Amino acid sequence: MSVNLKSEHLKMAESLVDETRSLGGLAPVDLERFWRDQEVAQKDPFGAQIPQVAFGALLNWECVFDELGIPQDFKRYEDDPPWRYRLNRAYNDLSERIVGRRLLDETPPEKQPEAFRGPKELHELFEGMNVWEPGSQSWWLQKSAHSEAELRALLDRVERRLEDPRAFFLPPDWDATKKRLLSQGRKVPAYGWQRGPVTLAMSLFGVEELIYLIEDEPDLASRFRDLILKGILAKWRLHGEEAGHSPHARPRGFHFNDDNCAMLNAPMYEAFGFPILKGVWEVTSPDPKDRRTQHSDSDMAHLLPLLGRLDLNWTNFGPNVMVDAIRLHLPHAVIYGELAPFTYSRNEETNMVAEFLRDHELTRVERGLHFATAGSINNGSRLTGMRLLMAAIQRWGRF
Secondary structure, X not given: OOOXXXXXXXXXXXXXXXXXXXXOOOOXXXXXXXXXXXXXXXXXXXXXXXXXXXXXXXXXXXXXXXXXXXXXXXXXXXXXXXXXXXXXXXXXXXXXXXXXXXXXXXOOHHHOOOOOOOOOOHHHHOXXXXXXXXXXXXXXXXXXXXXXXXXXXXXXXXXXXXXXXXXXXXXXXXXXXXXXXXXXOOOOOOOOEEEOHHHHHHHHHOHHHHHHHHHHOHHHHHHHXXXXXXXXXXXXXXXXXXXXXXXXXXXXXXXXXXXXXXXXXXXXXXXXXXXXXXXXXXHHOOOOOOOEEEEEOOOOHHHHHHHHOOOOOEEEEOOOOOHHHHHHHOOOOEEXXXXXXXXXXXXXXXXXXXXXHHHHHHHOOOOOEEEEEOOOOOOOOOHHHHHHHHHHHHHHOEO
């Protein structure tokens, strides 16, 4: 449900929607000019000279199914490169006509890079296993400890693995794989993104279980927390070493996806999640302009004062976390949002435009808005809806 929409914004939105329908469903937008201005705006949404609000709600591969009128099948899209390639080309033929860009990758299957087994992921350090759930058409990280006793034993094993991170994280054939990788002109994959600490811990141990653990067994919770931090930093350093970066020349910045952070109240988050972010960013993002970014498409406004102490400079928070609240606590953050994902995927045209007008009004003076979905972009979001938002930006979002 759209929130905090003013009647004047709804009326303005309705006028653009009516005009679009009178034009046969394609909103009035100068595509060439839009993309030229977009290139400038997205480089620095705070920029004094940007011509318009930066736009981030570009549709992705999840949207091909409804647009092309075929059943949604994420697993086949992932596992069947020739089929994926055909869908992407068909989708791009539409996107080029409607929004002026071919949005999806069109690398033929035979030219796609060789798949390889890279360093293990952090959840594997904690014995977590991703399982495909057909009903949700998604991968889900399963529990690896079901009691406090199991968690203590798991953490014992984690500590032993971290005595030699290289032996644990790198597969047995890594040296040969790395040599082949470099000979192809490819690079050792960077490690600058992680499932956030609360989401990771709740996946591995359970939502209620982690809450009770923090409340009832703070020492064990602190040990869990500290090993997550130690594991992230060990993996980050290892990736840098394998890429040949000196300790002082490693890529800066780190990003967390932590939807479940909203499940903790502020004192619990300060005890568990906050120290991990602080510890990671002190090492990976020590300078003011280094990337300190978080996605949390949940109602986590109660954590903004804590995140403000970490000076995030990019956010993508839930659709009920308003941009003025974010700006109050995070004055230096580019706000990537706050269009509700289901407003977009249900093609609620008037609300889509009104949500842009709301967010632009709240950020017009200070800038720093990169208008996008507050969360994922889901199947059902249409190219005509994307074009409608582009038209709204071009009409009302110019500086």
